[in-house]
Amino acid sequence: MSRLHTKDDMLRDVVAALGRARNLTVVQHLVRSNARALSDAHGATVVLRDGDRCFYADEDAISPLWKGQRFPITECISGWAMLSRTPAVIPDIRVDDRIPQEAYRPTFVRSLAMIPVRAADPLGAVGVYWSTARRATDEQVELLSTLAEATGTALERLLPETPRY
Numbered sequence: 001m002s003r004l005h006t007k008d009d010m011l012r013d014v015v016a017a018l019g020r021a022r023n024l025t026v027v028q029h030l031v032r033s034n035a036r037a038l039s040d041a042h043g044a045t046v047v048l049r050d051g052d053r054c055f056y057a058d059e060d061a062i063s064p065l066w067k068g069q070r071f072p073i074t075e076c077i078s079g080w081a082m083l084s085r086t087p088a089v090i091p092d093i094r095v096d097d098r099i100p101q102e103a104y105r106p107t108f109v110r111s112l113a114m115i116p117v118r119a120a121d122p123l124g125a126v127g128v129y130w131s132t133a134r135r136a137t138d139e140q141v142e143l144l145s146t147l148a149e150a151t152g153t154a155l156e157r158l159l160p161e162t163p164r165y
Contacts, residue, residue: 007038011143018154027154028058031126035147036060039140041128042108046151047078048124054078061129063108075100081114082122087145088114091135111135115144118152123159126151 014034021027028046036044043061047054052073056066073079080098081088090112093099109129113136116122126148128136136144 007139007143010034010038011146014147015150018150021154021158024057024155024158027151027158031147031151032058032060035126035128035144038143038147039113039128039136042131043129045078045127045129046124047114047127048155049073049082049122054082054125057124061108062131065107065109065129066103071103076103077112077114078125078127081116081125085116085119085122087116087141088112089136089141090114092133094133113141113144115141115148117148117155119145119149123152123155 014030017030018027021030031046032044043059043065045059045065046057048057050070053070054073054076055070056068059065059067071079073083077088077090077098088098090096090099092111093104093109108131110133111130112127114125114127117124117126126144128144
């Protein structure tokens with residue numbers, strides 16, 4: 001009898017795969033697709049810190065969001081998560097002062113969680129989005145935080161060989 005593949009199994013597999021990843025493209029793909037699956041989200045993004053800007057490097061979402069765009073670190077929720085070194089869990093983006101409403105209004109996003117990558121000294125963030133107002137569970141935040149720390153380890157290994165954005 002085969003065993004069900006749990007979220008813990010998925011997380012263990014992606015952490016191992018990140019340990020073997022040899023380039024930024026592979027890391028981004030692993031993170032965006034697994035962040036979305038681990039959180040049952042409608043979208044996920046990988047954000048890299050670029051000095052005083054946030055670079056939305058990759059995404060996996062039901063419709064396009066901000067892939068390839070840069071925003072001032074002080075004006076986006078990924079920047080808030082990096083600067084505060086703590087996850088941002090927002091059940092309803094329409095009532096949170098940290099959300100730039102003009103950037104989110106045309107999107108499907110109604111709730112989100114943004115987790116800093118390498119919380120002690122953030123290199124970026126992993127974000128997940130839902131099209132309905134809801135709060136990420138403690139388990140989802142824990143899974144995403146573990147994924148973000150493994151992402152930080154992979155990026156630390158690759159950044160000396162990776163061009164800065």
